[in-house]
Amino acid sequence: MATFLGINLFGLFGQLLVGLINGSFYALLSLGLAIIFGLLKIINFAQGAMYMLGAFFAWMALNYMGINYWAALIIVPLAVGCIGVLMERYLLRPIANEDHLYSLLLTFGLALILQGAFTHMFGSSGMSYAIPDELKGGNRLPFMYLPNYRAWIIISSLVVCVATWYMIEKTKLGAYLRAGTENPQLMQAFGINVPLIVTLTFGFGVGLAGFAGVMAAPVYSVSPDMGSNMLIVVFAIVVIGGMGSIGGAILTGLGMGIVEGLTKYFYPEASTTVIFAVMVIVLLTKPAGLFGKEA
Amino acid sequence: MSAVGDEKIRISDLHAFYGESHILHGIDMTVMQGELVTLLGRNGAGRSTTLRSIMNMVGRRTGSININGRETIDMSAHKIAHLGLGFCPEERGIFSSLNVEENLMLPPAVRSDGMSVEEIYELFPNLYERRMSQGTRLSGGEQQMLALARILRSGANILLLDEITEGLAPVIVKKLGEVLVMLKERGLTILLVEQNFRFAAPIADRHYVMEHGHIVEEVHANELEAKAEMLNTYLGV
Numbered sequence: 001m002a003t004f005l006g007i008n009l010f011g012l013f014g015q016l017l018v019g020l021i022n023g024s025f026y027a028l029l030s031l032g033l034a035i036i037f038g039l040l041k042i043i044n045f046a047q048g049a050m051y052m053l054g055a056f057f058a059w060m061a062l063n064y065m066g067i068n069y070w071a072a073l074i075i076v077p078l079a080v081g082c083i084g085v086l087m088e089r090y091l092l093r094p095i096a097n098e099d100h101l102y103s104l105l106l107t108f109g110l111a112l113i114l115q116g117a118f119t120h121m122f123g124s125s126g127m128s129y130a131i132p133d134e135l136k137g138g139n140r141l142p143f144m145y146l147p148n149y150r151a152w153i154i155i156s157s158l159v160v161c162v163a164t165w166y167m168i169e170k171t172k173l174g175a176y177l178r179a180g181t182e183n184p185q186l187m188q189a190f191g192i193n194v195p196l197i198v199t200l201t202f203g204f205g206v207g208l209a210g211f212a213g214v215m216a217a218p219v220y221s222v223s224p225d226m227g228s229n230m231l232i233v234v235f236a237i238v239v240i241g242g243m244g245s246i247g248g249a250i251l252t253g254l255g256m257g258i259v260e261g262l263t264k265y266f267y268p269e270a271s272t273t274v275i276f277a278v279m280v281i282v283l284l285t286k287p288a289g290l291f292g293k294e295a
Numbered sequence: 296m297s298a299v300g301d302e303k304i305r306i307s308d309l310h311a312f313y314g315e316s317h318i319l320h321g322i323d324m325t326v327m328q329g330e331l332v333t334l335l336g337r338n339g340a341g342r343s344t345t346l347r348s349i350m351n352m353v354g355r356r357t358g359s360i361n362i363n364g365r366e367t368i369d370m371s372a373h374k375i376a377h378l379g380l381g382f383c384p385e386e387r388g389i390f391s392s393l394n395v396e397e398n399l400m401l402p403p404a405v406r407s408d409g410m411s412v413e414e415i416y417e418l419f420p421n422l423y424e425r426r427m428s429q430g431t432r433l434s435g436g437e438q439q440m441l442a443l444a445r446i447l448r449s450g451a452n453i454l455l456l457d458e459i460t461e462g463l464a465p466v467i468v469k470k471l472g473e474v475l476v477m478l479k480e481r482g483l484t485i486l487l488v489e490q491n492f493r494f495a496a497p498i499a500d501r502h503y504v505m506e507h508g509h510i511v512e513e514v515h516a517n518e519l520e521a522k523a524e525m526l527n528t529y530l531g532v
Contacts, residue, residue: 172400175393175397175400175401176401178390178392178393179390179392179393179401181392182390182391182392183388183390185352185372186382186384186388187373188351188352188372188373189350189352189372189375189376189382189384190376190382190401190402190403190446190449191373191374191375191376191377191402191403191405191449192373192402192403193373194373
């Protein structure tokens with residue numbers, strides 16, 4: 001077995017890989033949260049439920065309709081995004097001028113309802129979703145075994161994250177988004193339909209969670225509580241990265257996945273708490289988060 | 296040309312409210328094609344609120360606001376600019392998350408014959424030099440030029456300008472004055488809220504004097520001398 005300075009390299013890289021996989025999901029979910037928070041100032045507690053919906057939709061599409069993984073990868077995020085659009089338009093917009101606490105409670109309640117409904121329908125033990133044939137197997141690298149599907153998760157989430165970052169930071173549509181975040185009223189006065197942008201942005205942010213859900217279905221068990229388990233960590237990551245920074249959400253998501261993976265190798269007992277420890281340290285030293293702007 | 300066809304803005308019995316506060320109490324005014332009209336008055340007289348009411352940026356408004364012959368009192372805010380209006384807010388509204396060029400390109404075209412980016416950079420060479428800077432890193436004068444430039448690019452031919460000379464150096468105020476005269480020569484219609492009477496007097500065709508949410512006087516350019524005393528009383532200059 002390959003070792004270096006007494007470190008079991010197979011074990012280390014194995015945990016690093018798991019960390020990167022988790023980090024990819026953290027990045028996708030916190031990116032969606034950051035986009036939604038930026039424009040709507042809403043903390044979307046239903047983001048985890050949307051991730052769970054993504055995984056269940058993929059499972060149902062395969063088992064009830066015979067829609068395969070690749071089609072689901074396109075259709076499911078769109079379907080989840082549409083749910084987001086309806087949610088913004090009919091649930092969140094009517095309370096848009098109230099205290100933000102209301103929208104937080106509403107999304108939290110919605111998450112509980114969805115989780116409860118899926119537990120009622122499918123039980124809580126979880127279902128499995130097979131890895132698509134094209135991505136079965138793996139490669140033996142000098143220091144580790146890399147399953148194809150895991151490599152696919154990392155690469156495709158990175159591509160989606162970078163493309164989203166590019167769209168927001170470098171394109172005209174992104175300029176509308178950034179400007180709308182800063183001064184929606186003036187944007188309206190320039191003739192831009194801000195409510196429409198808000199709705200579509202919410203749909204997009206939620207759609208990202210749906211995408212993460214489809215990606216997750218073959219590696220994690222498809223279960224009603226998969227979202228709520230994930231969401232707590234993702235909120236810690238958003239706090240660490242700083243609210244409202246798009247690039248920060250992506251980097252922190254991946255980085256915290258790696259930190260978690262390394263901790264699993266060196267001190268497994270702390271692996272579930274390390275992110276919260278980092279959060280405490282960051283809050284004490286940089287209250288606005290690593291990439292956040294001081295208010 | 297008929298006088299009615301030349302009316303760009305006709306406001307009648309406009310009342311505006313922010314929450315419970317009643318700010319405008321029945322404003323009546325008109326601005327004709329190619330005119331430069333100012334709203335004079337002390338702070339809090341309701342001049343900015345008049346502009347913001349035209350753009351539907353106040354809490355509630357009643358009465359009638361006709362733009363290019365179209366009633367806009369019930370129109371959604373994002374549709375009003377497309378009648379050819381360009382609004383330059385008092386706080387300038389430069390976006391800090393956008394660079395200068397992104398700020399310039401932000402407002403969608405509301406008419407087809409807006410100034411080209413080349414023309415804008417020729418008019419404001421500073422903006423060209425600093426086009427990659429963050430919008431809010433510009434000096435106050437440059438920010439003001441940017442705020443004006445971006446509505447010119449959109450093709451707006453009715454400009455609502457709120458205190459564009461406030462806090463700026465005399466040389467920049469002079470430049471802005473020249474730009475306004477140039478725009479007027481091109482046939483643009485301008486409604487200007489201005490504190491600096493010496494800036495407004497030589498370039499404006501007419502002035503409305505506001506106090507406590509009412510229009511209390513209308514002064515034509517050729518009556519300025521005759522009504523100087525009255526203006527002094529209202530403006531406290």
